[in-house]
Amino acid sequence: MSSTTSAAAAAAAMDRIVLPESYYTCDTSHLIQMIADMLCTLMSHNDQIPVTHTNLTRFHSRAAPGITIADYLRRIIKYASVERACLLAILLYIDRVCERHRSFTISSLTVHRFIIAAVTVSAKAICDSYCTNAHYAKVGGISTQELNTLELEFLFLIDWQVASPAAVLQQYYANLVRQYPAYTRSLTPAAAPPPGTTPDTSAKDPEKWKPLAVMGSLALIPGTYYGVYFALALAGVPGWDLAAIPEL
Numbered sequence: 290m291s292s293t294t295s296a297a298a299a300a301a302a303m304d305r306i307v308l309p310e311s312y313y314t315c316d317t318s319h320l321i322q323m324i325a326d327m328l329c330t331l332m333s334h335n336d337q338i339p340v341t342h343t344n345l346t347r348f349h350s351r352a353a354p355g356i357t358i359a360d361y362l363r364r365i366i367k368y369a370s371v372e373r374a375c376l377l378a379i380l381l382y383i384d385r386v387c388e389r390h391r392s393f394t395i396s397s398l399t400v401h402r403f404i405i406a407a408v409t410v411s412a413k414a415i416c417d418s419y420c421t422n423a424h425y426a427k428v429g430g431i432s433t434q435e436l437n438t439l440e441l442e443f444l445f446l447i448d449w450q451v452a453s454p455a456a457v458l459q460q461y462y463a464n465l466v467r468q469y470p471a472y473t474r475s476l477t478p479a480a481a482p483p484p485g486t487t488p489d490t491s492a493k494d495p496e497k498w499k500p501l502a503v504m505g506s507l508a509l510i511p512g513t514y515y516g517v518y519f520a521l522a523l524a525g526v527p528g529w530d531l532a533a534i535p536e537l
Contacts, residue, residue, distance in 0.1 A: 305473045312373055312462035317366055319472065320376050323465045325359035327380065328400055332358075335394040344392040346399065347442045348406070353397035354430065356537065361401055368428045368534050369420055371412055377461050378411035378453045379404055385447045393446070405429030406443040409436065414451040423531065430537030 309315050340349065356364070365371060383403070386393050395403060405425060412419040426436040444451070466474045 304471075306471060308466055308472050308474050310475045310477055312377060312459055315373060315462065317373060317376070320373055320462075320465075321359055321362045321366070323469055323472070324376055324379065325357070325362060326469070327465065328358050328395060328404075331383075331395045332397050332400055335396040338394055338396070340398070344394065346393065347439060348399040348402040350398050350402060354401045354537075356401070356430075358400060358404075361404060364537070365405070365408055365428055369408065369412070369425060371408055372416055374415050374453060374455070374458055375408055375411040377458045377465075378415065379407045380461050380465075381453055381457060382407045382411070382443075382447060382451075385450060386443075389448065390446060401429070402431065402439055403443075405431065405436065406439040409440055410443055410451050411453060415453060424534075427531050427534045428537075 306319070308319055312320070338344070354361075362376065366376075383395055405428070408429075409422065409425045412425075422436050422440065423433045426433040429436065431439075463474060466472045
């Protein structure tokens with residue numbers, strides 16, 4: 290390697306943005322940029338696949354929404370205040386769905402509906418408090434009835450495996466940073482995360498299981514995953530003014 294090349298490489302390394310070692314302290318603007326770029330890469334490939342009756346899903350829209358993925362994620366962060374873990378869970382859920390359903394693709398016609406459904410589910414699985422489906426629907430630019438349908442379809446697609454272990458999300462974060470030349474990750478060990486910033490999937494005691502409110506008829510779905518069971522019900526944290534959320 291010539292001295293000129295070495296100098297250029299060294300200069301590029303110095304210009305890289307250093308991100309925290311752990312995702313729970315990473316600035317959400319950087320997370321959004323990396324996740325949006327990853328999704329756009331998937332879309333550019335999958336948009337070449339023709340839509341047929343065999344791969345058409347409830348997540349397909351008639352036309353691609355007129356908002357970029359990055360702006361859509363920023364809107365969700367602004368008006369729904371989701372945790373960083375929920376953003377990374379989008380990628381985890383994509384892998385889980387695609388592993389079970391090979392014909393499912395993230396394209397410009399499916400990505401927005403998938404994102405808002407994933408955020409709705411992950412917030413209920415991860416966060417101590419979350420919004421109503423009416424709120425998430427308004428933020429996502431769809432009707433509450435449509436989100437209810439998408440949420441239930443989403444849960445069946447991933448076989449109700451909604452838990453997102455912090456160690457797994459950390460690996461997704463590390464892989465994201467590794468793929469972008471503009472970023473590097475600090476190797477300084479992070480302090481313990483503040484309470485409520487990471488999903489707690491360690492509890493196996495049934496007394497510590499928490500019912501998660503998912504839209505649908507009142508019923509208990511049999512089966513557990515990481516000590517979490519689901520109760521289908523209307524739920525959410527009151528106090529949000531839906532009228533204050535601009536239409537998409």
